[in-house]
Amino acid sequence: MNESLPGLLRVRINESGPWLEGAGFTLQVFDATVRTEKKSFGIYVEKEGRGFYLTVWNSGEVQVSTIDYEVDPSPSEKHLSNVHADQLRTEFEDLVDWVSGSSGQS
Numbered sequence: 001m002n003e004s005l006p007g008l009l010r011v012r013i014n015e016s017g018p019w020l021e022g023a024g025f026t027l028q029v030f031d032a033t034v035r036t037e038k039k040s041f042g043i044y045v046e047k048e049g050r051g052f053y054l055t056v057w058n059s060g061e062v063q064v065s066t067i068d069y070e071v072d073p074s075p076s077e078k079h080l081s082n083v084h085a086d087q088l089r090t091e092f093e094d095l096v097d098w099v100s101g102s103s104g105q106s
Contacts, residue, residue, distance in 0.1 A: 006041035
């Protein structure tokens with residue numbers, strides 16, 4: 001069905017994390033791939049008052065929470081099912097663009 005989304009996101013963070021941190025982004029990783037049956041991997045990314053949580057599960061589910069602290073302190077949430085590698089990559093890139101201010105609301 002789909003590749004291991006937790007593994008794919010981990011690789012993506014390992015590849016892009018140093019660049020993001022160098023560009024002023026704050027990153028926090030949440031890894032639950034060992035402790036639980038429904039394995040997940042997530043990241044919180046923030047820069048200048050905007051942030052997102054992106055959590056992926058080995059079931060193909062993705063949870064996205066975006067927040068712009070200057071506009072509304074309540075996060076905007078969306079849940080996606082049956083996500084594939086290309087969708088995850090696009091979602092991550094779009095979220096990074098939004099946090100950096102180079103695109104509209106996610």
